[in-house]
Amino acid sequence: MDVLVVGAGSLGSLLGGLLAREHDVTLVGREPHVGAVREAGLDVVGTEAFTVSPAARTDVPDATDLALVTVKTYDTADAAAALADCSLDACLSLQNGMGNEAQLAAGVDCPVLAGTCTYGARLVEPGRVDFTGRGEVVLGDREGGASALADEVADAFRLGGVEARVDADMPTRLWEKLAVNAAVNAATALARVENGALADSPGDELLAAAARETARVAREHDVGLSDERAVSLAADVVRKTAPNHSSMYQDVERGTRTEVDAINGYVVDHADGAVPVNETLTRLVRTWETGRNLRCSTN
Template sequence: MRFTLVGAGAVGALWGLKLFEAGHQVHFVTRKEESQITLGFEHQKPQTFSANQPSLGEDSDCLVVCVKAFQVIDAISAVKSHLHPDTPVVLMHNGMGTANDVLQTLDTNPLVLATTSHGALKISPSVLRHTGLGETRLGGANVSGKQCDFLADVFSHALPSAKWEKDIQTALWRKLAVNCMINPMTALRQCQNGELLSDSLREQLNTLSEEIALVMQAEGLNVASGDVLQHALQVAKATAENHSSMNRDVHFKRRSEIDFITGYLISRAESHDIAVPENRALYQAIKNLELSYDHA
């Protein structure tokens, strides 16, 4: 297949390289005005990929959007004029809340939502480290998107394992719940994920999981707070030496995806009249940090 990857950060580079290794054609769209980019896994020979070539975008069989949640609409608007109306679009980013806006921007394209637990780190602009094996879940967001289940096999062949979900919202909420705990806590403490396994943080994690479970239950998911907590602890243990994306954003004084992670949880809690004070406190702490960047 012919893929266009929008975004050449850690996740975009990971999928671009893996799809290329699986025999697919890969083209990148980046924010820079460059016609080629070089990417490779550490200790391997780098590859040169075409970039920012509208004709390749027009010929693509699939568009995979791997930018930050707050960059999604601008990124799609930039490529919309070069996108065939029947080309499937896959959104792969942390957080929730972009799908409705994308559906309004692209009113004909099949839309697929995806979440992955693979870890990746750019150790230089052109060198990538695959920091942790995980799994990828995909599912349709509109009627035509629900007919793109073949993409699960394509993605799984490139980077196992990938599964198609008839109800992708459940998988997205499970990922959101983990991100609501791991991301802001590790960002504020500037620590690796594994440090959240400390007994001293268990009470805070318990409270967060209880609040998150209430919102998930109101959204129609059959989940207990204990399950939410254990899943987050399992992820923290499996990625103990990793830094969360929000940790890195705070470290480098970049805007984070807090509005689409904890912010989305808070917005859904408000719609159900559910109080989530512990999550609100984390949200405000991250927002205060972001506001301080300009004054540092």
């Protein structure tokens, strides 16, 4: 399969590198990373260590079989615009937050699949990605139901050594992922702590409250996610990824924009009633982003 990875940062580079062992892969990202990959290949270190030589560029080519989108949520509209003139058979979003699939579907002329990914990755330097933890890709029709296309893509992932399975209820799966991200990301970013810090009090209380609020909003949108399952999923992720830094924590460490608007902010914007924990987390992260912008503008 010819695979185009749009958003070759940490996760995109790792998945692209794994798939490049069996498929024709093109990484689309930013310099100097893509330049380093073009010159010397992509080094994967950590859980597995190998070097592959996928194509690497800063723009989208004319055609591909599958576009794997891993850009930050605030870049989804730009990714859709870039893919609009690319001949595609399928597009798969493996992004944080909610609403990405609808934005992509509005811009591309092909089926758009929804997906989640629990693989861990960290971009160490241009041309090198640290494989920090093996996980699973779950994908399916973005509106739910059986999908022969999703089966085909999952088969291609497994051929490349990526654990993948198809889920016929991706709407619920996406809300479950949102509950985990809402419970973990902002709290760890603001406190500057590893995920495992949320396993004990008072972090576990904050985690549970954010997850329960998200589950309630999911039910308001006809998704059957119980409070107990949302809290259990978030607690399980914290236990399994205890030494990891969340993606939002990494954003704050780098001083870059976060995805809070598509995570905790999405919960706030789509709630029928008050969600005070998610609202507070959202406002605090946005306050940090405002301060970062002010600092950047005076330097």
